[in-house]
Structure formats: structure tokens, C-alpha cells
Amino acid sequence: MASRTQLLVLSLGRRFSQRIKEVILAVQDYVLLTVRGLAAIVTPPHYYRELLAQMDGIGVQSLSIVVLTGMFTGMVLALQSAASLDAFGARPYVGRLVAISMVRELGPVLTALMVTGRVGSGMAAELGSMVVTQQIDALRVLGSDPVRKLVAPRLAAALIMVPILTVISDTVGIFGGSLISIFNLKLSWEYYWRSVGNAMVMNDLVMGFFKPLVFGLILSSVGCYMGLNTSGGTQGVGLSTTRSVVVASVTILSSDFFITKLLLLMFPVV
Amino acid sequence: MRETMRALLGLGPKTAPAPPEPPPGPRDPDEPIISFREVELSFDRPILQGVSFDLAPGTTKIVLGGSGSGKTTILRLILGLLKPDSGSIHVDGTEVGRLGEEELRPFRLKIGMVFQEGALFDSLTVGENVGYRLAEDGEMPEHEIEARVREMLGFVGLEKFYVRMPSELSGGQRRRVAFARALIAGPQIMLYDEPTTGLDPITATTITDLIAKVRDLDGVTSILVTHQLRDAFNVARTFMAKENGEFVPRMIGDLSTIEGTEFMMLRQGVVEFKGTPHELQTSEDPYIREFLS
Numbered sequence A: 001m002a003s004r005t006q007l008l009v010l011s012l013g014r015r016f017s018q019r020i021k022e023v024i025l026a027v028q029d030y031v032l033l034t035v036r037g038l039a040a041i042v043t044p045p046h047y048y049r050e051l052l053a054q055m056d057g058i059g060v061q062s063l064s065i066v067v068l069t070g071m072f073t074g075m076v077l078a079l080q081s082a083a084s085l086d087a088f089g090a091r092p093y094v095g096r097l098v099a100i101s102m103v104r105e106l107g108p109v110l111t112a113l114m115v116t117g118r119v120g121s122g123m124a125a126e127l128g129s130m131v132v133t134q135q136i137d138a139l140r141v142l143g144s145d146p147v148r149k150l151v152a153p154r155l156a157a158a159l160i161m162v163p164i165l166t167v168i169s170d171t172v173g174i175f176g177g178s179l180i181s182i183f184n185l186k187l188s189w190e191y192y193w194r195s196v197g198n199a200m201v202m203n204d205l206v207m208g209f210f211k212p213l214v215f216g217l218i219l220s221s222v223g224c225y226m227g228l229n230t231s232g233g234t235q236g237v238g239l240s241t242t243r244s245v246v247v248a249s250v251t252i253l254s255s256d257f258f259i260t261k262l263l264l265l266m267f268p269v270v
Numbered sequence B: 001m002r003e004t005m006r007a008l009l010g011l012g013p014k015t016a017p018a019p020p021e022p023p024p025g026p027r028d029p030d031e032p033i034i035s036f037r038e039v040e041l042s043f044d045r046p047i048l049q050g051v052s053f054d055l056a057p058g059t060t061k062i063v064l065g066g067s068g069s070g071k072t073t074i075l076r077l078i079l080g081l082l083k084p085d086s087g088s089i090h091v092d093g094t095e096v097g098r099l100g101e102e103e104l105r106p107f108r109l110k111i112g113m114v115f116q117e118g119a120l121f122d123s124l125t126v127g128e129n130v131g132y133r134l135a136e137d138g139e140m141p142e143h144e145i146e147a148r149v150r151e152m153l154g155f156v157g158l159e160k161f162y163v164r165m166p167s168e169l170s171g172g173q174r175r176r177v178a179f180a181r182a183l184i185a186g187p188q189i190m191l192y193d194e195p196t197t198g199l200d201p202i203t204a205t206t207i208t209d210l211i212a213k214v215r216d217l218d219g220v221t222s223i224l225v226t227h228q229l230r231d232a233f234n235v236a237r238t239f240m241a242k243e244n245g246e247f248v249p250r251m252i253g254d255l256s257t258i259e260g261t262e263f264m265m266l267r268q269g270v271v272e273f274k275g276t277p278h279e280l281q282t283s284e285d286p287y288i289r290e291f292l293s
Helices: A002-042 A048-058 A060-088 A091-132 A135-141 A146-183 A189-199 A202-228 A233-266 B002-008 B071-078 B101-108 B126-130 B132-137 B142-155 B171-183 B201-218 B229-237 B277-281 B286-292
Strands: B034-042 B046-055 B060-065 B086-091 B111-114 B189-193 B221-225 B238-243 B246-251 B261-267 B270-275
Touching: A002 A146, A002 A202, A002 B002, A048 A060, A048 A091, A048 A146, A060 A091, A060 A146, A091 A135, A091 A146, A091 A189, A091 A202, A091 A233, A135 A146, A135 B002, A135 B101, A135 B111, A146 A189, A146 A202, A202 A233, A202 B002, B034 B071, B046 B071, B046 B086, B046 B261, B046 B270, B060 B071, B060 B229, B071 B086, B071 B189, B071 B221, B111 B171, B126 B132, B126 B142, B126 B171, B132 B142, B142 B171, B171 B201, B189 B201, B201 B221, B201 B229, B201 B238, B201 B246, B229 B238, B229 B261, B229 B277, B261 B277, B261 B286, B270 B277, B270 B286, B277 B286
Parallel strands: B060 B221, B060 B261, B111 B189, B189 B221
Antiparallel strands: B034 B046, B034 B086, B238 B246, B261 B270
16 A cells, blocks of 8 residues: 555656656746847848738737727726725825826736737737648748747837837826816816826836836747647647737736836835 | 747757768769668657668659658658757758758758648748748849749649739649749759648649659659558659650559659658569568558
8 A cells, every 4th residue: 555655656756847847948948939039139130021010910900909908997097096095085196096007007017918818819829820830840941040030020029019009008098097087086187187297207117118028028928939839730729829828917917026026126116 | 849849949859069071072973862870769759760761863752651650750850850869861961960950041942842731821922932932042133033933833833823822722722832832942852741632633643743743854852751652653653755845744554664763661660661663562561561452
């Protein structure tokens, strides 16, 4: 009986160590792919047509969902914060609260999550389909570097477009908050916007720009990695798509904490 | 397909550093253009075990075998898409297994590959697919590329399909476009991975005729991987005859008179048979008899 238990423990231990090894190898592949993709952005040859197509896909075609998300987030934020601030007689600070919340947290995170759902999954599906239909092999046989041709333009496009989309989301969100403040909370237009202006400090802008850069890199690199790592035909493509959304979303949310902590240490709020 | 990712990142099996290659001299015409020596490859299970063969310039090797026997892996090894665990693979005097991804890119230009389903780029038109390699080189003006692409599409009988998208093509047309794409840069070696699988007999004959045409008119060395016996023997039997100023495909009746074509059969990664079409046809080996029946 004891020997059977020992065998079971040994087998579990072996499986666990195998799984750990696989995870470490996957992280190594992911980091290498990302580094090579980033290096390919700054070294020739460049695929400008591919870059423009990706910028269109990530930026222009994601605009509507980002605007809608930003607008309603700003509006609901104004409603919720007013309800809490009224208890302290601080309703006039709604603009400040909406602006800080949008620029520091909700704008970057929600934009990244929306773009991950729309674009990151698309990247995984597109590259995954290319793997299972041997188009990646065909690219290599025809003398192209798939990392340079496919990964680099996607990373570059995300690094450019996610910060721009975030700025748009922040602006629309603060505007949405102003609509609620004026028409529902009976605050004046000038007071709201002055409150927004007074709230913004350099720290907010640094956070507002740095976070979308990191999130853009995460969502595009995870999408590319999952896509290029696809196996098992069309079922595998579906699996890669789902995985890319889950992994990128969790990584974005967890990295948000560490970035915030780091930036608050570097630029403390006074 | 994890191998795809690792190969992309240059993380294949570790090989010893390449010894300095002697400077290229005049090529011995009898020297094989492709040479496998005791090639072994395993993933979760052994894929190839001790595979050795030679292929002389201008000849054709037809690789037969059931699913999972390692046929396609041989083509991927020749192209350097995979690296062997042990053994050596020489292509046109170069040991492929020792080349890195950067060195492989110019090397692959001398090889044309027709993938199983064509592997055409979905986002590009037929013309862009065929002219992809020339456009990537960036050395030829656009109008010359277009003229060359139209010529190649004419060769495979699809000159009117220049602006079509791959999704608008039938299975046979996709393979013919893949043919044109592989041929456009004038390769010395052509590799065909199951080019007739899933096609009706008439379309499959169009493809086997094309393989014979490329072999006989351009003297291209070829490896055809297939499990379709009829198409394999069609390629071996077909030759291009000049009639009324035009080349037309004709069939050799007697297998024993076929020259320049060799069959190789794989069984679970091991070479089960190597020989002429006639030797294959008359083999007494029970596995081969069962395969041929």
C-alpha cells in the first residue's frame, strides 16, 4: 500500500515538474518573441503597408467600442461618485474624481481590455490560422522572416494606437461625466471643467501614457505568441484565441497594480 | 506546432558548430544534389529513424507511405524548417542542419515548395501570391514582376485569375497557383507535398502533368511526397513529347523502361523500400504488396 502511495506521489511530482518546465519554456519563448519583435521594429527592412493595415485594424476600427466604453464609464462614474460625495457635501468634486479615475485607471485599463477582446483575439486567430494552413512555413520558404513581417507591425501598431485610443477614451469619459454633472447633478459646466483642470498633475499624465504603452505591448505580444503557438487545426485556433484574451486580460490587470505602485513610488502624489 | 515557434526563434536542437566549408568549386555532375545520412528526428515519438538516401540532379524521387510515416518531415528537413536530432542533410553541397534562420533565407531561394493545400496567403491576390518572392527581393521593377507573374500563371493555365483572391479558387486552382508561386524564381529543386490529395482524378492528372512538365522541360530535380499511388505512378510514367511544335504529356506503358525516377517507401519513419518503379511494382515484400493492393 505504501509503495502505491509512493508511486502516486512520484508520478504527481514528475507531472508537476514537467508542467513547471513547460511554463518556463513558454515564458522563455514569449520573451524571446517579444524582444525579437521589438528589435525588428527599429531595424530594416520595414513593412509599412502591413503597419498601416494593423494601425487601421487596432485604431480606427476599435474607435467605436472605445468611445462607447469611455462615455458610459465616465457617466456612471459621475453618478456613483456623486452619491458618495454627497454624504460629505463634496458634490462639486465630482469632476476631479471622474478625471483622476479615468486618466489614471479606468481609461487605460478598460481601453486595453476592449482592444484585447477585439484585436488581441483577432491577432491570435489570424496567426493561428496561418500556422495551421502552413502559411507561416510558406513565408519562411519564400524568404521572409515571419517575426519581422507579422509580429513587428502588430507590436508597433499597438504601441502607437493603444495610447491614442486611451487618450480618446479618457476625453470622452470626462465629457460623459460632465453631461451627468450638468444635466443630472445640476453642477455648472465651468465648475466641472475647472475641477477637472485643477485635478490633473504631471503624475496623472505619466501614468496615463505609460500604462497604455505597456498594455498595448502586452495585448499584441500575447496575441502574436498564442497565434504562432497554435496547434491542432481549427479547434486549436479557437483555443489560442480564447487563451490570448484570458492571458492578456489577466496580465494587463495584474501589471496595472505593479505599474501603479512603481509610478507612485517614482512620482508620489502630493 | 510548438516546433514552428521554436524554429522561428532559432531554438531547434543544438548542433555542433559548423566546420569551415571548403570554397565552392566546379560541381561534380554525379554528386547528389540532395543527400540524407542516418537522419534521426523525434518529438513525442520517433518520426524518422536512420533515413539515408541520395538524389541526383535532374531526377525525381517519389516518397510513398501512410499517414504519419514521416514523408512530409523529409521535405521540412530539406528546407531547414526543422532540424534533425542527428545525421546530416546536404542540399547542393550545403549542410542544412547547421544553418541558422538568417543563413537559410537565401539558401531556400533555390528550392520551390508546393504545400499540401497550397498555403496561399489569404490576404493577397493570386498575382501578389505568385509574385511574392520577387516583390520581397525588391530588385525587379513592378511592371517586370507583373509580366513574369502573368507568364507563370499562363504556364499553369490560370492567366485570367491574376486579380482573384485565393478564397475564390477551387482546390485544384489553388495548387496550380502554388505551383506558379514556387516556380517563379526558377528553383533548382521542387518539393511537392501531397499535391493531389483531395482532388478529383481529372484535376489530379492536371497536377501530375504539371510536375512532369517542370521536370522534363526545365530539368528541375523533384521530390514528390504522396500516398496516392495512382498519381505517383502517373508522375513516373508521364513524359513531355513534342507534337506539332507543342509539348504534350504522354504516358510510358512499360514501367521497366522508366529512367530518372526512383520510389522510396517509408514505414513509421524507417525506409522500407528504395528502387525503380518496376522494382516497386514487382516487390515481394508483404507490406509493399499490401500498400500497393
